[in-house]
Amino acid sequence: MRRILIVALAALGLGEAAAQSLPSKGPDLHLGVTSCGGSTCHGAVQPVRGSQVLQNEYLIWQRQDKHAKAYAVLLEPRSQRIAKNLGLPDAHTAKACLDCHTDNVPAELRGRQFQLSDGVGCEGCHGGGQRWLGPHVAGVSSTAELQKLGLFPTEDPVARAGLCLSCHLGDETRFVTHRLMGAGHPRLSFELDTFTEIQPSHYVLDDDYRKRKTVASGVQTWAVGQAMAVGRTMAALADDNRRMAGVFPELTFYDCHACHHPMSSLRWQARESTGLAPGVIRFNDANLLMLRLLARRLVPEDGAALGGHLRTLHGAMSEGRGDAGAIAREIKAVADRLVQRFARHSFGPEDMRALLAALIAEGRQGQFADYGGAEQATMALASIAQALRRAGGATEAQYNELKAAIDQCYAATAKDEAYDPAVFARALEGVERAMPRS
Ligand code: HEC
Ligand code: HEC
Ligand code: HEC
Ligand code: HEC
Structure with missing residues (x-):
């Protein structure tokens, strides 16, 4: 041959x-x-x-x-x-x-x-x-x-994110709008590292591969994917053609379950990152929650800025306070900068442990009360835990314990319509108990 x-x-x-x-x-x-x-x-x-x-x-x-x-x-x-x-x-x-x-x-x-x-x-x-x-x-x-x-x-995580997101999130020429979903299209969900792992692999990252190509760690792939997804979403929000659909805003940008849940199940709870009152539709900030947590670890001033932007964006998108397009452009600038920052950063076991701990802390504060956030947090935990194992930061036994706990998060987010924040919070406590002590 x-x-x-x-x-x-x-x-x-x-x-x-x-x-x-x-x-x-x-x-x-x-x-x-x-x-x-x-x-x-x-x-x-x-x-x-x-x-x-x-x-x-x-x-x-x-x-x-x-x-x-x-x-x-x-x-x-x-x-x-x-x-x-x-x-x-x-x-x-x-x-x-x-x-x-x-x-x-x-x-x-x-x-x-x-x-x-x-x-x-x-x-x-x-x-x-x-x-x-x-x-x-x-x-x-x-x-x-x-x-x-x-x-x-x-093989390049930035290029790959741009490629996969062009269909899995959409871009200026293709987009799954709420009208398409209303017609029956499934909701899109994406996380770059998880989807890279679940696409049946037709390549092997062996020594020979590593000689030919640079291999990004899973956590770097996750980080780049989050920053790119935020950048893409903000570009769409800053684009009047994509932000609005007739007199209403384009509803795919919002948390689906803010509207789609039975009135008999009262579930509203305050969330620090939104600053919103009850009874309004919420912008789906799942990727932004992930990006804020990453920025706080690597570029604290960007992390702080994103926290402020997040609340301003919620105010503009849900309560009409301020110009959503202008805020989206500001957030996009931060996200674009962070893409480059994450692409250059070499994520070590210390970063990974800190990011896992930050996810658990966000959960404790109730930031994953909405399904979208819990779903992204689950994929993030799995991606980082796997990266920690590959980087030698967790033994096989520690990893298996962690993975079993993360599987409970997967179980708690398996069906969006049945999502119960209390069940997810308990699953996160399990992850906290299973965290490897270094
Ligand atoms: C949905 C996107 C996608 C499709 C479709 C796809 N690939 Fe890939 N392919 C990837 C990704 C991602 C990688 C891993 C990164 C890399 O090595 O570039 C990869 C890696 C490879 C590699 C490994 C290269 C190496 O250096 O070891 C080969 C060979 C390959 N693909 C061939 C194919 C062939 C042939 C098809 C069609 C039958 C195909 N791919 C379809 C995304 C895709
Ligand atoms: C040209 C558009 C396009 C691109 C580019 C693309 N995908 Fe997809 N992908 C799709 C479509 C459409 C489906 C659904 C196919 C189906 O279910 O029949 C899909 C399905 C998937 C699935 C299966 C999801 C599931 O629910 O089982 C994975 C995993 C996936 N893509 C990963 C990737 C990754 C990783 C990349 C980038 C390397 C990528 N895709 C690039 C269009 C795309
Ligand atoms: C912006 C890209 C995009 C457009 C436009 C789009 N789709 Fe999809 N579609 C996807 C992706 C990505 C998936 C896979 C979702 C997943 O599993 O995460 C998908 C999944 C589906 C599925 C479910 C497939 C499965 O295996 O369960 C159907 C059915 C579908 N699309 C039909 C359509 C039809 C019909 C249209 C046109 C009216 C359309 N799609 C337009 C990206 C798109
Ligand atoms: C602002 C509230 C709101 C948000 C947010 C929202 N929707 Fe809707 N959705 C509606 C309304 C209103 C209808 C039309 C209901 C009807 O025709 O009876 C609808 C219809 C639908 C339908 C068709 C249901 C049917 O009876 O055939 C689907 C599927 C759907 N939405 C999915 C989604 C998804 C997925 C999201 C999140 C990405 C989402 N929606 C976000 C209000 C919302």
């Missing part, structure tokens, strides 16, 4: 590669999944021994990865119902669906073997192959060189 990749000489520094245009917005022809999935390339039936990469990536994607089914889902009755409710002829021909459920590049950028029905295929994440496929197959170029030819830097 011929080796098809050679050793990358110098990987780009984290964050530097992120300026590259998204695969869906680049200038290159997309050649189609079959041009990657040949049996001597990435279409082997089993991992190929002695190869730098698995070579069975195609099979993993096709059999286990939901991205391969993303188009097929549009043919199902639930998608047909969404389309019908929205007055669209079909889901599988509507740009409003295809932009996220396929690699929907313009017709002139589709090669002969390109098929929309492949869903989110290899080039939807790795970039159109027009310029990089040749040198890649010939095995003459480093990763850095291929990236200059349009290979997308998926």
